[in-house]
Amino acid sequence: METVPETEDMIHSFCIGQHESNRQVPLSTRSIQFAHASNYDMLTTPITNSHFHSRVLSLLSSHLSSLEPPSYDSIGTRATSLNTKAVTVPPLSPADTPLTPNEAISQVVGITSSWIDLCSPDPLIAEISRQVLMLEVAYAAFCGISYLLVPGPKLQHGNLHCEGLIYYARAIQEALTIAPYIQFHIWLKMIEISGLETTEMGDLSPFARTEFLDPSEDRSAKIDLFGAWDAWEIIRTTCKHHSRLLVALALPKLLPILQVQTRWYSEPVHLLTINATTFIKNQKGYPVLSKAHQALIAKFMRLRTPPWILLCDVGPIPGLEADDVSQTGEAPVDKTDYPTIAQTMAQARKHHDPTPHLSYMRNLQQRQPPRTPIERFGTGYQDYLQAPLQPLTVNLESITYEVFEKDPIKYAWYERAVAKALSDWMEQKKPTSGPDGKVVVAVVGAGRGPLVTRALRASAETGVKIEMWVVEKNPNAFVLLQHHNENIWGGAVNLVKSDMRSWKGPHREIENSADPQNQGSVDHTPIDILISELLGSFGDNELSPECLDGVTHLLSPGHGISIPASYSAHLTPIAAPKLYADICGQRISNPAAPETPYVVMLHAIDYLSTTSSPGGGQAASHTTQLSSSVTSTHSAVGARSSTLTPPPVFEAPTPIVLPAWSFSHHNPNIPPLSTTSSMITNEHNVRQTRLAFPCQNRGVCHGLAGYFETVLYSDIELSTNPVTMDAKSPGMISWFPIYFPLKTPLYVPDNGEVVVTMYRQTDNRKVWYEWMVEVFRLERTSPTPAATSPQRSTTPVMMSGGNRAVPVASSGTTNKTQNGYQRIRVGMSEMHSSIKDGCLM
Numbered sequence: 054m055e056t057v058p059e060t061e062d063m064i065h066s067f068c069i070g071q072h073e074s075n076r077q078v079p080l081s082t083r084s085i086q087f088a089h090a091s092n093y094d095m096l097t098t099p100i101t102n103s104h105f106h107s108r109v110l111s112l113l114s115s116h117l118s119s120l121e122p123p124s125y126d127s128i129g130t131r132a133t134s135l136n137t138k139a140v141t142v143p144p145l146s147p148a149d150t151p152l153t154p155n156e157a158i159s160q161v162v163g164i165t166s167s168w169i170d171l172c173s174p175d176p177l178i179a180e181i182s183r184q185v186l187m188l189e190v191a192y193a194a195f196c197g198i199s200y201l202l203v204p205g206p207k208l209q210h211g212n213l214h215c216e217g218l219i220y221y222a223r224a225i226q227e228a229l230t231i232a233p234y235i236q237f238h239i240w241l242k243m244i245e246i247s248g249l250e251t252t253e254m255g256d257l258s259p260f261a262r263t264e265f266l267d268p269s270e271d272r273s274a275k276i277d278l279f280g281a282w283d284a285w286e287i288i289r290t291t292c293k294h295h296s297r298l299l300v301a302l303a304l305p306k307l308l309p310i311l312q313v314q315t316r317w318y319s320e321p322v323h324l325l326t327i328n329a330t331t332f333i334k335n336q337k338g339y340p341v342l343s344k345a346h347q348a349l350i351a352k353f354m355r356l357r358t359p360p361w362i363l364l365c366d367v368g369p370i371p372g373l374e375a376d377d378v379s380q381t382g383e384a385p386v387d388k389t390d391y392p393t394i395a396q397t398m399a400q401a402r403k404h405h406d407p408t409p410h411l412s413y414m415r416n417l418q419q420r421q422p423p424r425t426p427i428e429r430f431g432t433g434y435q436d437y438l439q440a441p442l443q444p445l446t447v448n449l450e451s452i453t454y455e456v457f458e459k460d461p462i463k464y465a466w467y468e469r470a471v472a473k474a475l476s477d478w479m480e481q482k483k484p485t486s487g488p489d490g491k492v493v494v495a496v497v498g499a500g501r502g503p504l505v506t507r508a509l510r511a512s513a514e515t516g517v518k519i520e521m522w523v524v525e526k527n528p529n530a531f532v533l534l535q536h537h538n539e540n541i542w543g544g545a546v547n548l549v550k551s552d553m554r555s556w557k558g559p560h561r562e563i564e565n566s567a568d569p570q571n572q573g574s575v576d577h578t579p580i581d582i583l584i585s586e587l588l589g590s591f592g593d594n595e596l597s598p599e600c601l602d603g604v605t606h607l608l609s610p611g612h613g614i615s616i617p618a619s620y621s622a623h624l625t626p627i628a629a630p631k632l633y634a635d636i637c638g639q640r641i642s643n644p645a646a647p648e649t650p651y652v653v654m655l656h657a658i659d660y661l662s663t664t665s666s667p668g669g670g671q672a673a674s675h676t677t678q679l680s681s682s683v684t685s686t687h688s689a690v691g692a693r694s695s696t697l698t699p700p701p702v703f704e705a706p707t708p709i710v711l712p713a714w715s716f717s718h719h720n721p722n723i724p725p726l727s728t729t730s731s732m733i734t735n736e737h738n739v740r741q742t743r744l745a746f747p748c749q750n751r752g753v754c755h756g757l758a759g760y761f762e763t764v765l766y767s768d769i770e771l772s773t774n775p776v777t778m779d780a781k782s783p784g785m786i787s788w789f790p791i792y793f794p795l796k797t798p799l800y801v802p803d804n805g806e807v808v809v810t811m812y813r814q815t816d817n818r819k820v821w822y823e824w825m826v827e828v829f830r831l832e833r834t835s836p837t838p839a840a841t842s843p844q845r846s847t848t849p850v851m852m853s854g855g856n857r858a859v860p861v862a863s864s865g866t867t868n869k870t871q872n873g874y875q876r877i878r879v880g881m882s883e884m885h886s887s888i889k890d891g892c893l894m
């Protein structure tokens with residue numbers, strides 16, 4: 054249900070549902086109508102009721118009373134089906150469920166029972182719980198329910214890493230198979246706090262028999278910031294990243310540190326649940342959310358598939374509850390001149406908002422800032438895997454060039470670079486290669502000509518006269534270039550249809566030669582400024598180095614300028630579970646999918662290696678963050694705020710993005726042309742790097758995010774590196790990052806280190822990348838200065854192109870680092886190779 058008309062710039066309206074923990078009334082079409090009238094989009098319903106619950110409890114107690122203590126077999130195994138008496142929960146009866154198939158079912162989210170304990174160490178309890186879940190899932194599927202909310206694993210018996218979690222994961226895997234059209238949402242808290250859990254009356258967990266409990270278990274309250282995420286990781290790994298397995302994330306009143314928030318942001322969170330207790334009261338007494346909550350929700354809502362919001366226990370749907378109807382009815386009015394107390398009360402009730410939490414959320418929806426140009430440009434492309442372009446071997450379509458040309462920054466920056474280069478040329482009184490003192494400019498790989506237009510404009514702006522040469526090998530784009538020359542550039546451009554690597558350079562007829570043999574022949578003269586844009590998402594991946602190597606010899610010796618002057622490739626390891634699941638899905642039709650680099654507008658990812666968070670130190674404790682969240686609650690904007698103040702911006706921790714290698718033009722290492730071949734050899738364009746990334750918090754590495762930076766000329770630079778892009782080329786949209794996947798994700802422990810080894814390889818016919826990842830755990834070996842953390846002690850080091858060689862890890866499984874930390878290898882990927890790409894022919 055939409056409250057505001059959407060324009061192209063607006064982000065999606067929120068889909069908001071209502072959940073009551075103890076909903077008694079069976080949901081009908083009428084209930085949904087009431088919910089819609091109140092501005093809710095959906096409701097939740099339990100699958101079974103208290104009748105069923107009581108039936109299972111009596112079955113359990115009668116079974117327990119008839120049981121003998123579990124017996125052990127000869128090898129000591131206990132409590133398997135061989136030595137425990139089986140119990141079967143009988144099928145559902147009409148009295149067991151409030152649910153029947155009806156027209157409203159599509160707007161209902163079913164909830165499975167929270168009183169079961171799939172994690173119980175007592176196999177009897179775990180088995181009954183499993184049977185209850187299967188009965189509920191099967192009946193929900195029969196009724197046509199599409200979305201199920203399944204309460205997450207229970208912590209009553211140990212933390213989330215206890216063996217019970219595997220039983221839980223196994224049950225979910227089974228549930229996925231019996232309901233092939235249901236999306237399962239595992240309802241999880243953001244962080245694990247064990248030892249504080251309470252049991253409700255009728256919960257199965259306290260029925261676990263003592264012989265199955267571990268008496269030595271530590272029951273003190275413990276917070277594990279990544280414990281709940283770890284549990285989710287185990288569940289979804291057991292379920293093989295199933296596409297119908299999603300997260301319902303409960304937002305706590307006090308949000309944990311940003312690193313935990315960004316971790317959940319990268320996961321397939323399809324529901325955000327917000328309990329009434331998560332809200333705080335503003336000065337007028339209305340329920341509002343803290344600034345930290347607003348920022349997190351705003352970030353989630355900008356995802357390609359924004360999560361739905363479920364408001365939990367925030368009060369009934371007006372009109373739906375019988376007694377609610379009587380409350381909202383008109384109070385009798387006394388026919389006197391002055392209002393009585395009863396009249397005043399009735400008047401007040403008229404202005405009373407029966408759903409203040411919902412009103413607040415709708416207000417928050419309206420306050421979402423409009424989509425930025427980048428977001429509009431990237432609509433539908435968030436986390437969407439695309440094959441990188443190969444403009445050297447494939448002739449691009451006009452529409453592809455058109456998309457490039459929408460960039461508001463790239464062409465403007467090129468124009469600035471050319472203007473500066475022209476001005477400097479004149480200022481430095483460099484000799485020009487053109488007749489009449491003109492600076493000879495060549496745009497190589499001109500496409501539809503936007504850089505030609507910009508270079509001509511730069512010449513007009515600076516008053517420096519140029520002779521313009523344009524080279525393009527795409528015969529279709531060349532037709533358009535000819536049109537432009539006639540209609541836009543006034544015939545001022547010399548057009549050459551050629552591969553730049555075989556172009557001999559600007560030419561002019563030799564006039565007045567003394568030698569009659571030279572009459573009518575052509576003379577090739579140098580280029581002063583060579584302009585190109587052959588960069589891919591990883592800088593060199595569209596073979597800019599190889600193409601420019603073939604044309605740089607035409608540059609004026611000693612003076613010639615290449616724009617760009619240089620470019621570098623940059624990397625950082627990421628958790629990208631959604632991309633991993635997508636690539637797994639493609640494996641059957643395309644076995645090379647896991648070794649293909651993809652161009653992708655990265656969104657639902659988490660950087661595994663980050664510097665300190667924006668608001669505090671790297672070692673910000675849970676409590677530090679909690680108190681900062683509390684501080685921010687006081688200035689929360691209220692539902693009745695007349696201004697549409699946008700929610701605060703979510704400031705994610707800064708990733709550590711390291712340079713892998715770089716290319717410069719001129720390249721002094723280009724070998725001379727051999728006498729036997731027309732091609733130059735390409736070994737000088739081989740690169741190798743080994744980069745170490747400190748990772749403070751545990752996580753899973755699914756692959757590497759790749760970016761580039763380029764110096765066009767002097768201080769004019771472009772960057773897609775998230776750390777520098779806002780300073781160097783804010784708002785540039787031409788390039789999405791590149792993603793190098795790992796076939797098998799690697800688990801990174803707390804205080805870990807991810808070491809990436811990558812190569813740019815060539816066999817003179819092709820260029821390709823090879824990459825592998827190792828994971829190390831940093832362990833303290835000797836007492837060191839107290840405050841030294843592994844992160845600080847292992848400054849990122851790198852080995853790139855042989856220039857700054859610092860070995861980061863020995864070839865053994867361990868090596869000792871400085872500051873008393875030992876690096877222990879705990880995981881390693883295979884060497885991946887993108888051999889199919891990068892054809893030079």
Ligand SMILES: C[S@@+](CC[C@H](N)C(=O)[O-])C[C@H]1O[C@@H](n2cnc3c(N)ncnc32)[C@H](O)[C@@H]1O
Nearest residue numbers: 444445457498499500525526527552553586600
């Ligand atoms: C990424 S597009 C850039 C087009 C245009 N300069 C722009 O910025 O919009 C690269 C262009 O270079 C051309 N190209 C690539 N390799 C080339 C080569 N070896 N010789 C000539 N043109 C080439 C492609 O056909 C394509 O038109």
